[in-house]
Amino acid sequence: MFVTxxxxxxxxDRVEDFIKATLVNHRASVEEPGNIRFDVLQNEQEPTRFLLxxxxxxxxxxxxxxxxxxxxxWRDTVAVWMAEPRKGITYKGLNR
Amino acid sequence: MFVTxxxxxxxxDRVEDFIKATLVNHRASVEEPGNIRFDVLQNEQEPTRFLLxxxxxxxxxxxxxxxxxxxxxWRDTVAVWMAEPRKGITYKGLNR
Numbered sequence: 001m002f003v004t005x006x007x008x009x010x011x012x013d014r015v016e017d018f019i020k021a022t023l024v025n026h027r028a029s030v031e032e033p034g035n036i037r038f039d040v041l042q043n044e045q046e047p048t049r050f051l052l053x054x055x056x057x058x059x060x061x062x063x064x065x066x067x068x069x070x071x072x073x074w075r076d077t078v079a080v081w082m083a084e085p086r087k088g089i090t091y092k093g094l095n096r
Numbered sequence: 097m098f099v100t101x102x103x104x105x106x107x108x109d110r111v112e113d114f115i116k117a118t119l120v121n122h123r124a125s126v127e128e129p130g131n132i133r134f135d136v137l138q139n140e141q142e143p144t145r146f147l148l149x150x151x152x153x154x155x156x157x158x159x160x161x162x163x164x165x166x167x168x169x170w171r172d173t174v175a176v177w178m179a180e181p182r183k184g185i186t187y188k189g190l191n192r
Binding site: 001003005019022023026027037038039040041042043044045051053055089090091092093094095 | 122136185186189190
């Protein structure tokens with residue numbers, strides 16, 4: 001399993017827009033053949049901070065996500081709503 | 097869904113011990129009634145860094161995890177292997 005976590009901080013007056021656009025991306029992403037999970041998470045202490053938890057069977061499957069039209073639409077839509085550049089970290093899943 | 101991410105940095109010569117002990121915790125945790133996922137992830141760029149992704153149906157289910165014998169054994173076992181205090185962040189899951 002190959003996991004990317006993406007940390008995002010959104011400007012306060014765009015939080016609801018960000019949630020809507022990201023749930024659209026979620027619904028399409030979980031239909032990708034290599035996807036295991038695509039969780040959209042809101043920080044409990046700081047509600048302008050989000051974590052996307054993108055788990056794929058392989059690194060190749062995760063790369064394919066970046067070529068989908070739903071990913072590109074999400075990326076271009078939310079870019080101007082971010083309070084700082086988003087930060088991704090990649091992980092190797094050790095369980096199973 | 098209620099998610100806790102736990103960031104851990106392990107001293108280099110205890111990485112293998114940490115993985116073993118954490119996979120034992122993983123196997124028992126996924127059997128808890130409220131558990132959705134309990135992923136053990138190793139940072140690809142910095143292999144001494146780990147992320148535990150602990151997803152539960154509710155905050156109550158996540159709290160119950162801290163009262164299990166497998167959690168307590170893990171916590172006490174790995175404590176001396178950490179290069180810095182571990183850091184937990186809690187999130188509200190927005191999808192499904």
